[in-house]
Amino acid sequence: MKKFNFVLSTVLFLYINAFSQVSYIESFGSFNLGLKNKNEVKKNEGFGGGLIAYFKLYDNLNFGIKAAYKLYNVDQPGVLYPSYENRNNKIDAIYKLRWGWENWDYWNRRYAYTVIDNQAANTNLKASLGILQKMDVVETSAIFNYYIFLGKFSIVPNIQGGYIFATRRLYIVERWSKYFPESNYTFKYSYRTFAPKKNIISPVVGGGLNLAYEFVENIFLNIGSNYIYYDLSKEKTKLLPLSSELNFNLSLNFKY
Numbered sequence: 001m002k003k004f005n006f007v008l009s010t011v012l013f014l015y016i017n018a019f020s021q022v023s024y025i026e027s028f029g030s031f032n033l034g035l036k037n038k039n040e041v042k043k044n045e046g047f048g049g050g051l052i053a054y055f056k057l058y059d060n061l062n063f064g065i066k067a068a069y070k071l072y073n074v075d076q077p078g079v080l081y082p083s084y085e086n087r088n089n090k091i092d093a094i095y096k097l098r099w100g101w102e103n104w105d106y107w108n109r110r111y112a113y114t115v116i117d118n119q120a121a122n123t124n125l126k127a128s129l130g131i132l133q134k135m136d137v138v139e140t141s142a143i144f145n146y147y148i149f150l151g152k153f154s155i156v157p158n159i160q161g162g163y164i165f166a167t168r169r170l171y172i173v174e175r176w177s178k179y180f181p182e183s184n185y186t187f188k189y190s191y192r193t194f195a196p197k198k199n200i201i202s203p204v205v206g207g208g209l210n211l212a213y214e215f216v217e218n219i220f221l222n223i224g225s226n227y228i229y230y231d232l233s234k235e236k237t238k239l240l241p242l243s244s245e246l247n248f249n250l251s252l253n254f255k256y
Helices: 002-019 105-121
Strands: 021-037 043-058 061-075 080-086 091-097 125-146 148-150 153-180 185-194 198-216 219-229 242-255
Touching: 021 061, 021 219, 043 125, 043 242, 061 153, 080 125, 091 105, 105 125, 125 198, 153 219, 198 242
Parallel strands: none
Antiparallel strands: 021 043, 021 242, 043 061, 061 125, 080 091, 125 153, 148 153, 153 185, 153 198, 198 219, 219 242
């Protein structure tokens, strides 16, 4: 498979350099909505943007190379869950991590217990824990599209495939308060404890449809949507919080 991808990429590169010319450059922004969420993820969404360089292959058929960046907010409150353990003849709720974060030993084996023990040692000390997750996605893809011209308007279907390079980031948000009875004052503070990042590389495929309008000569305004499927390799994407996405794009095309 790797040899096939290499040969295909080489053939396309040589073809583009020998026979094609730059058709247009597209600059786009997108809103991305995760579909088929995993592991009780309530919501995956975020914004992104990127550039696509298109090369004319034949008539209205173009080949594009896309580079894009997306930032997802991942809403997965259940990733931090209570593990009830008998410690010193007492049942404690130790808040631990799961769904790919089990191997963070600093939290799961040490600090989660420290949070409980500190509160037990001082009844005036209270802690509240929350989760904040982000996911950075860099996408590189090859795109084929075809322009169907209708006067100044155009309908532009596309198919695409490539790779994503994703980084998941998880922070435990600790909100602490300490009550001072002698002055009837509560001191509050908060900070984040950072988990080790998780990196994922996976192939993706997709397709979509744009509506383009030439509002100035050789400059097009596009609106459209694309469906992207991530789970081509279940092993590589088991740490992704979603299986697919639907994105909505707004872009400008500068035709050469």
